[in-house]
Amino acid sequence: MTIRQMPALETRNLNLHYGTNHALKNISLCISENFVVALIGPSGCGKSTYLRLFNRMNDMIDGVRIDGDVLFNGKDIYKSNLRVEHVRKKIGMVFQKPNPFPKTIFENVAYGLKVNGISNKKFIEETVEKSLKQAALWEEVKDNLKKSALALSGGQQQRLCIARALAVEPSVLLMDEPASALDPLSSAKIEELIYELKKKYTILIVTHNMQQAARVSDKTAFFYLGQLIEYNDTKQIFINPKEERTQNYITGRFG
Amino acid sequence: MNGSSTLLPVSETTESNRSRFSFNRDTYVVTREKVVHVILLMCALVSVFTTLGIILVLLFQTLEFFKEVPLLDFLTDTQWTPLFQDKHFGILPLLSGTLLTSLIALSVSVPLGLIIAIYLSEYAPPFLRKVLKPFLEVLAGIPTIVYGYFALITVTPLLQNIFPSLSGFNALSPGIVMGIMILPLVTSLSEDSLRVVPKGLREGGYALGASKLQVSLSIVFPSAFSGIVASVILAFSRAIGETMIVAIAAGQLPNLTANPLQPVSTMTSYIVQVSQGDTPYGTLAYNTIFAVAITLFIFTFLLNIISFRLRKRYFSSGGD
Numbered sequence: 001m002t003i004r005q006m007p008a009l010e011t012r013n014l015n016l017h018y019g020t021n022h023a024l025k026n027i028s029l030c031i032s033e034n035f036v037v038a039l040i041g042p043s044g045c046g047k048s049t050y051l052r053l054f055n056r057m058n059d060m061i062d063g064v065r066i067d068g069d070v071l072f073n074g075k076d077i078y079k080s081n082l083r084v085e086h087v088r089k090k091i092g093m094v095f096q097k098p099n100p101f102p103k104t105i106f107e108n109v110a111y112g113l114k115v116n117g118i119s120n121k122k123f124i125e126e127t128v129e130k131s132l133k134q135a136a137l138w139e140e141v142k143d144n145l146k147k148s149a150l151a152l153s154g155g156q157q158q159r160l161c162i163a164r165a166l167a168v169e170p171s172v173l174l175m176d177e178p179a180s181a182l183d184p185l186s187s188a189k190i191e192e193l194i195y196e197l198k199k200k201y202t203i204l205i206v207t208h209n210m211q212q213a214a215r216v217s218d219k220t221a222f223f224y225l226g227q228l229i230e231y232n233d234t235k236q237i238f239i240n241p242k243e244e245r246t247q248n249y250i251t252g253r254f255g
Numbered sequence: 256m257n258g259s260s261t262l263l264p265v266s267e268t269t270e271s272n273r274s275r276f277s278f279n280r281d282t283y284v285v286t287r288e289k290v291v292h293v294i295l296l297m298c299a300l301v302s303v304f305t306t307l308g309i310i311l312v313l314l315f316q317t318l319e320f321f322k323e324v325p326l327l328d329f330l331t332d333t334q335w336t337p338l339f340q341d342k343h344f345g346i347l348p349l350l351s352g353t354l355l356t357s358l359i360a361l362s363v364s365v366p367l368g369l370i371i372a373i374y375l376s377e378y379a380p381p382f383l384r385k386v387l388k389p390f391l392e393v394l395a396g397i398p399t400i401v402y403g404y405f406a407l408i409t410v411t412p413l414l415q416n417i418f419p420s421l422s423g424f425n426a427l428s429p430g431i432v433m434g435i436m437i438l439p440l441v442t443s444l445s446e447d448s449l450r451v452v453p454k455g456l457r458e459g460g461y462a463l464g465a466s467k468l469q470v471s472l473s474i475v476f477p478s479a480f481s482g483i484v485a486s487v488i489l490a491f492s493r494a495i496g497e498t499m500i501v502a503i504a505a506g507q508l509p510n511l512t513a514n515p516l517q518p519v520s521t522m523t524s525y526i527v528q529v530s531q532g533d534t535p536y537g538t539l540a541y542n543t544i545f546a547v548a549i550t551l552f553i554f555t556f557l558l559n560i561i562s563f564r565l566r567k568r569y570f571s572s573g574g575d
Binding site for chain 2: 092
């Protein structure tokens with residue numbers, strides 16, 4: 001049942017401080033390849049901070065201190081000589097609020113390729129089409145690629161952001177509450193998409209929506225006050241959690 | 256009620272006093288608010304009436320001028336010599352002088368200002384920005400007369416080392432100095448526009464593996480573009496209206512030329528020249544300054560409107 005393989009992502013004894021605030025406490029966690037892992041927990045529990053460790057998005061915040069190991073395919077992304085741009089290219093991210101650039105739909109998806117030095121026009125066009133198809137947006141926008149991305153609906157914008165992240169061919173996708181700013185229909189589309197994407201990508205998703213976590217993820221990690229309380233198969237977490245705090249949270253008794 | 260209250264027991268007296276007091280206090284507050292409202296309204300109207308007054312005076316005097324000089328001559332004649340025997344009233348030399356000095360100023364302040372703005376908003380650590388910004392804003396506080404003499408006695412001789420054919424009065428030197436003067440305007444407004452670009456857009460760029468320079472130039476800068484254009488237009492308008500620097504260092508010689516090494520006169524410096532000279536009030540020569548002034552006014556007014564529109568559009572759509 002347990003297949004031993006190198007985890008795609010892993011943290012060992014990870015501690016993170018914002019100034020004097022100890023935001024993540026001694027977190028050790030392995031995430032296997034092509035798994036969808038949901039990070040749940042009440043607001044301020046550190047799950048977003050944990051997610052943003054993996055593409056070094058916390059670097060831009062003043063006063064952040066990180067101790068411990070953050071491994072991507074066995075390599076420490078902070079201590080080894082991996083360039084931060086390279087890490088971010090391999091570990092894509094979709095944000096809570098859709099953040100398309102004020103450019104055309106095409107340019108949005110092509111942006112990641114261009115900043116990574118790809119200029120082959122044909123390749124870019126093919127990749128844009130492929131990525132939009134993967135993000136289930138192609139049919140809706142294929143005749144309007146030159147239109148501003150800001151003219152799309154919120155749900156379309158979020159799928160555009162997913163396409164944009166996929167275009168640079170990452171192996172991991174970090175999703176920070178990707179459906180929380182969307183209406184239920186768009187939200188359902190994003191979920192379907194995650195289901196499709198997990199065939200090819202390792203996905204880490206932060207969510208406040210328990211049903212969503214239960215539906216899309218293989219494993220679930222429950223964070224509380226900067227600590228990892230419980231990490232197990234999603235079924236186990238939702239049907240038979242070992243920790244009382246997990247039980248209380250998923251049944252809505254706090255958080 | 257006032258008289259009877261003294262006969263009442265102590266507790267009731269204080270009760271009724273309190274209610275009377277609060278009633279008086281309410282009317283007092285209401286009246287005070289009304290008085291304050293009227294005073295504030297009057298203060299606001301002062302600026303409206305001043306603007307209207309200036310426009311009316313300009314219009315009236317300009318009409319006097321155009322009774323004697325045809326509008327077509329004013330717009331097409333290539334000479335401006337109202338103070339000479341052979342009078343010509345072509346605004347073009349003054350217009351070209353104004354545009355020449357202003358464009359030189361812009362070619363200094365726009366590239367430099369934008370680089371500084373990008374540095375301050377995207378690169379500079381917070382403490383450095385705190386130090387640099389006040390220094391930059393000091394530039395806007397230097398009296399323009401000081402800039403004028405700086406242009407005439409320092410910058411011009413320096414430039415003459417590079418361009419030996421540069422005359423003592425010229426468009427280049429005051430143009431450059433004016434560019435330094437309007438630098439804070441470009442920098443400050445552009446930086447504001449850059450800083451309100453949502454953090455999410457920057458993160459979106461970084462998350463795709465873009466470097467800081469790429470994010471700054473290909474995401475933040477285009478997102479702030481209309482705000483930046485607005486700041487440049489405002490700086491342009493300020494340069495066109497600038498008087499002292501050009502009056503002192505540009506030569507006050509109406510000259511239809513695009514050569515920055517020659518002396519020129521701008522619309523503003525011509526007005527200074529006439530209003531301080533011995534041209535008798537009410538003569539045609541004197542009225543020229545109103546025609547020039549209204550031309551200047553139309554220019555700066557239009558530029559300010561364009562700038563305002565752009566800024567409004569930017570801050571209502573992009574600055575989320």
